[in-house]
Amino acid sequence: MKRALSLAAATLLVTCAAQAQDYPSESITLVVPYGPGGASDLAGRALTEAAGNFLDEPMTVANTPGSGGMTGARKVSTADPDGHTLLLARVGMALLPAVTNDPSVDWDEYTFLGSLEATPMILAVAEDSPYESAEELLEGIENNPGELSYAASGATAIDGFTVQTLLSDAGMDPLSAATLVPYKGGGALASALLGGHVDFLAISAASLMPHIESGDMRPLMVYSPERMEALPEVPTAEEQGYELAGQVIGWSALYGPPDLPEAVVDTWDEVLDQVADSETWLSRAEDRGSISTIGDVDMTTYAEEQYNFYRELAEKFGYLQ
Amino acid sequence: MGLVRGITVTAFFGIVLFVLIPVYVPRPNFIPGFAPPPDMWPRAISILGMGLGLLLAALSLSRKPQADTDPEDAGAIRDGTPLGTLVLRFVYAVLAFAGFIVAVHFVGFIVASIALLFAMLLLTGQWQRKGTVVLVALILPLVLYLFFSSALNTRFPAGSLATILGL
Amino acid sequence: MLNDLLTAFQAVATVENFLIMAAGIWGGVIIGAIPGMTGTMAVTLALPFTFYMEPIPSILLLVALYKGSTYGGSVSAILIKTPGTASAACTTLDGYPLARQGKAGKALNMALYSSCTGDFISNISLIFIAAPLAMLALRIGPPEYFMLMVFALTTVAGVSGRSLLLGLVAACLGLLLATVGEDMYGSFRFDMTVEMRDGLSVAPVLIGLFAIPELLKLVVFRHAGAKTALELGDNRVTRAELRRSLKSLFKGSLIGVVMGAIPGIGPSAAAFSSYGEAQRTSKNHANFGKGEIEGIAASESANNGCCGSTMIPLLALGIPGDVITGVMLGAFMIHGLTPGPMLFEENLNEVYMLFIGMLFSSIMLFGAGKATMRFFTHISRIPPGLMAPIVLILCLFGIFAIANSMYDVIVLLAMGVFGFLMFLFAIPAAPFLIAFILGPMLEENLRRALAISRGDPSILVSSPITWLFAALAVFVVAVTIRRQLKKASA
Numbered sequence: 001m002k003r004a005l006s007l008a009a010a011t012l013l014v015t016c017a018a019q020a021q022d023y024p025s026e027s028i029t030l031v032v033p034y035g036p037g038g039a040s041d042l043a044g045r046a047l048t049e050a051a052g053n054f055l056d057e058p059m060t061v062a063n064t065p066g067s068g069g070m071t072g073a074r075k076v077s078t079a080d081p082d083g084h085t086l087l088l089a090r091v092g093m094a095l096l097p098a099v100t101n102d103p104s105v106d107w108d109e110y111t112f113l114g115s116l117e118a119t120p121m122i123l124a125v126a127e128d129s130p131y132e133s134a135e136e137l138l139e140g141i142e143n144n145p146g147e148l149s150y151a152a153s154g155a156t157a158i159d160g161f162t163v164q165t166l167l168s169d170a171g172m173d174p175l176s177a178a179t180l181v182p183y184k185g186g187g188a189l190a191s192a193l194l195g196g197h198v199d200f201l202a203i204s205a206a207s208l209m210p211h212i213e214s215g216d217m218r219p220l221m222v223y224s225p226e227r228m229e230a231l232p233e234v235p236t237a238e239e240q241g242y243e244l245a246g247q248v249i250g251w252s253a254l255y256g257p258p259d260l261p262e263a264v265v266d267t268w269d270e271v272l273d274q275v276a277d278s279e280t281w282l283s284r285a286e287d288r289g290s291i292s293t294i295g296d297v298d299m300t301t302y303a304e305e306q307y308n309f310y311r312e313l314a315e316k317f318g319y320l321q
Numbered sequence: 322m323g324l325v326r327g328i329t330v331t332a333f334f335g336i337v338l339f340v341l342i343p344v345y346v347p348r349p350n351f352i353p354g355f356a357p358p359p360d361m362w363p364r365a366i367s368i369l370g371m372g373l374g375l376l377l378a379a380l381s382l383s384r385k386p387q388a389d390t391d392p393e394d395a396g397a398i399r400d401g402t403p404l405g406t407l408v409l410r411f412v413y414a415v416l417a418f419a420g421f422i423v424a425v426h427f428v429g430f431i432v433a434s435i436a437l438l439f440a441m442l443l444l445t446g447q448w449q450r451k452g453t454v455v456l457v458a459l460i461l462p463l464v465l466y467l468f469f470s471s472a473l474n475t476r477f478p479a480g481s482l483a484t485i486l487g488l
Numbered sequence: 489m490l491n492d493l494l495t496a497f498q499a500v501a502t503v504e505n506f507l508i509m510a511a512g513i514w515g516g517v518i519i520g521a522i523p524g525m526t527g528t529m530a531v532t533l534a535l536p537f538t539f540y541m542e543p544i545p546s547i548l549l550l551v552a553l554y555k556g557s558t559y560g561g562s563v564s565a566i567l568i569k570t571p572g573t574a575s576a577a578c579t580t581l582d583g584y585p586l587a588r589q590g591k592a593g594k595a596l597n598m599a600l601y602s603s604c605t606g607d608f609i610s611n612i613s614l615i616f617i618a619a620p621l622a623m624l625a626l627r628i629g630p631p632e633y634f635m636l637m638v639f640a641l642t643t644v645a646g647v648s649g650r651s652l653l654l655g656l657v658a659a660c661l662g663l664l665l666a667t668v669g670e671d672m673y674g675s676f677r678f679d680m681t682v683e684m685r686d687g688l689s690v691a692p693v694l695i696g697l698f699a700i701p702e703l704l705k706l707v708v709f710r711h712a713g714a715k716t717a718l719e720l721g722d723n724r725v726t727r728a729e730l731r732r733s734l735k736s737l738f739k740g741s742l743i744g745v746v747m748g749a750i751p752g753i754g755p756s757a758a759a760f761s762s763y764g765e766a767q768r769t770s771k772n773h774a775n776f777g778k779g780e781i782e783g784i785a786a787s788e789s790a791n792n793g794c795c796g797s798t799m800i801p802l803l804a805l806g807i808p809g810d811v812i813t814g815v816m817l818g819a820f821m822i823h824g825l826t827p828g829p830m831l832f833e834e835n836l837n838e839v840y841m842l843f844i845g846m847l848f849s850s851i852m853l854f855g856a857g858k859a860t861m862r863f864f865t866h867i868s869r870i871p872p873g874l875m876a877p878i879v880l881i882l883c884l885f886g887i888f889a890i891a892n893s894m895y896d897v898i899v900l901l902a903m904g905v906f907g908f909l910m911f912l913f914a915i916p917a918a919p920f921l922i923a924f925i926l927g928p929m930l931e932e933n934l935r936r937a938l939a940i941s942r943g944d945p946s947i948l949v950s951s952p953i954t955w956l957f958a959a960l961a962v963f964v965v966a967v968t969i970r971r972q973l974k975k976a977s978a
Contacts, residue, residue, distance in 0.1 A: 027474060035811055036532050036814060036818065041818060042818050045535075060474040066686035068674065071891075071893075149940055180939070182939075185808075188752060194805065210806040210827070211806065211828065213830050214830050216829065287824055326915075333661075345680060346677045349674075356935060356938060357938055360677075363664060363677065370664065373656055377654075407708050407709070411908075418901040438880070442877050444707045445877060453874070461881055462885075465882065465885040
């Protein structure tokens with residue numbers, strides 16, 4: 001028994017090896033708060049692949065799905081602040097705390113290490129739909145109140161807000177003008193539109209591009225600061241004059257637990273600078289249809305802006321009492 | 322047993338229906354009126370469950386007990402052991418589980434699982450083979466630990482004791 | 489097409505590809521056979537490696553792992569009454585009694601034959617009728633899903649054992665526990681602690697319900713079974729047994745193919761439906777649940793029958809039906825291939841290479857199954873009193889590793905105690921699990937359908953597909969009631 005204890009202690013010794021050493025002193029776990037294979041997972045894996053070249057220790061992905069991403073977020077937020085557990089944050093990390101009164105992790109319970117990428121969203125209808133533009137679609141909604149349905153991950157999810165902001169911009173009630181039908185995951189959302197079970201949707205570009213390329217879906221508008229390279233003729237929400245919808249976009253960022261030591265933050269500043277120019281990162285981002293934003297925005301400010309934006313929306317739409 | 326079972330089942334679903342659902346299943350105000358709210362489904366199931374429970378209780382009073390017995394049935398494998406002993410063993414097992422969950426926080430996952438495995442091997446009456454028991458209880462968790470931490474990069478909780486000792 | 493297939497054949501048939509597939513199948517069988525380790529885990533584990541491989545071998549590796557683990561799940565289901573994957577739950581019902589009778593080898597052989605047959609039929613369907621199946625899958629909307637799930641749920645009647653009433657109680661418990669956590673509109677149900685917002689995952693519930701009650705039985709009763717090891721006797725599947733199982737085997741394969749092609753349904757629902765169907769129509773229906781070889785054929789042909797056809801929505805529509813195909817979608821995208829209608833136009837050669845590779849993998853599954861069987865049957869010689877605690881520790885590590893979550897481990901242990909209490913009340917575990925897995929699909933599609941129809945329930949019987957499944961469900965319920973009445977009067 002004694003030997004067992006010392007053996008076990010020795011194993012423990014290896015795992016919790018002195019934290020005083022230079023960062024990173026052991027492999028870094030990047031928590032992806034969604035399931036494997038999805039857009040966030042691919043972003044996380046692209047980051048670990050690219051950043052792995054500039055770190056002394058390997059970086060691996062751990063998928064921790066649940067509660068719209070808050071399970072993984074909570075795990076990182078409460079982890080030891082040694083920089084060996086980091087989070088691939090998505091827009092949900094700022095959005096979900098904004099739309100509930102008792103969030104399991106608030107928007108600022110992290111150390112913000114940097115932004116990673118912006119992921120455009122697309123408003124699309126099926127190929128046999130009568131609507132040729134966002135304006136026509138909105139007219140159709142106005143003429144048949146509540147009749148048209150759209151698929152989204154949930155009322156207070158990012159792909160629900162894409163539609164609700166648009167309805168609100170057009171002067172309609174964001175909650176009742178069109179009927180929300182909840183589905184889980186990009187694949188299920190896309191197939192709901194393909195199968196003709198809903199009339200339109202506005203979700204992340206990555207899930208829709210294959211169907212747009214094959215001609216089964218028609219893109220009406222993109223939620224992105226500028227037009228997408230792959231869809232040069234599709235206007236952006238901002239161009240069309242939709243004020244709120246023009247501000248909705250998906251993004252990824254790198255977060256750590258609160259109060260990360262200075263040394264860790266500095267290391268990541270350097271590493272992310274190198275990742276921003278690396279071939280792996282850029283080509284992987286292009287494959288997924290997202291735009292690298294490393295170094296373009298100050299993440300702390302951006303996260304706060306995003307939180308305030310969705311907080312105001314939630315109050316305006318009546319999600320918060 | 323039929324009556325106890327029927328009442329237990331009814332009580333379980335009743336508690337869910339009258340206590341848990343009102344408190345823990347909120348009706349959000351933004352779901353459109355015609356779409357079923359979150360509590361529709363659990364309520365329907367609980368009502369059905371209560372009905373079934375009452376039916377179970379009623380049948381146990383009115384009819385002869387089930388004729389054919391299952392060879393794996395609790396009554397069949399009980400083998401005349403006094404009830405007190407059985408309850409005591411069950412309590413030990415549950416305590417071992419609870420102890421494991423608590424112990425993980427202090428001594429870490431590996432040590433806790435070694436202890437749990439050891440306890441379980443004793444509880445299933447394997448102590449005649451002391452050598453095997455000790456060997457298995459020590460080696461298996463360590464092998465699994467090494468496998469998961471190297472192949473899947475799982476980071477098992479190390480426990481607060483390790484931190485206190487400065488490891 | 490044949491010419492293209494031949495070219496693809498030459499491209500695929502390299503030693504390297506065969507080694508990769510063999511490794512995937514073997515790895516999958518072993519991981520699937522260890523309780524607490526799942527096919528999803530195997531596929532996720534292999535994903536980083538695929539980044540550095542050629543596109544086709546990397547997908548073949550993932551497919552091989554998936555197939556291997558789906559078969560492997562039946563090994564632990566038969567030998568230690570713990571389904572390695574949820575889709576093997578019905579295999580337990582007949583496989584474990586057979587193992588107790590000293591016929592573990594026979595059960596394993598039947599599981600392997602059925603798995604390989606289902607798998608092969610599924611691959612053939614993928615190659616030749618992918619397009620019509622994909623179109624069918626798209627037609628399945630919320631009302632059709634709902635009716636399909638109602639039909640699948642009628643299997644509860646078949647797995648209830650002695651009392652239908654107790655089976656229904658178990659199903660209600662399963663449906664209720666499945667509602668814990670976040671609902672489809674994003675509100676939380678039964679979130680008594682913050683962790684409970686994540687709900688209860690299938691893996692800890694499955695293992696907790698099957699493996700841990702076995703351990704607690706040994707602890708509490710210390711019955712004779714605890715110390716004696718099983719004798720290995722009857723290993724072969726006789727020709728007569730094979731012949732009488734053929735009908736269930738092919739029906740199971742077809743159910744697997746169709747249900748696998750519909751995104752979001754998955755091998756568990758297919759295996760349950762197939763088992764229920766076999767049990768209703770078989771001449772030996774009274775023997776089901778007591779060690780009927782036909783039950784294993786039904787369950788295992790259906791769950792492996794999904795493996796090939798689950799690739800249909802992925803390849804033809806770019807829609808992953810479950811977590812495993814989701815990981816495969818990721819692997820495709822990493823290599824710059826986008827599954828979907830364009831894949832067949834732009835990368836037809838790669839698609840055919842994949843098809844050919846998958847056909848080979850069915851054959852390899854047979855080889856790997858045969859080769860590992862001798863080793864696995866030795867496991868049933870370990871006395872249960874030693875085995876059950878070992879299984880517990882395997883599950884603890886495996887379940888923790890799935891999501892790095894201590895909460896899942898607590899769910900596992902709590903479900904174990906709950907499962908033992910159910911055993912004491914003679915409430916069967918299988919209907920609970922079936923309802924637990926089907927419940928969310930049932931509820932979500934009901935609510936989705938009613939949202940689309942703006943509260944009008946007639947949407948549930950609005951299309952020929954819904955009529956078909958509604959009629960089937962009514963038929964099954966009628967047959968069940970008649971049988972119960974007969975039994976009561978006898």
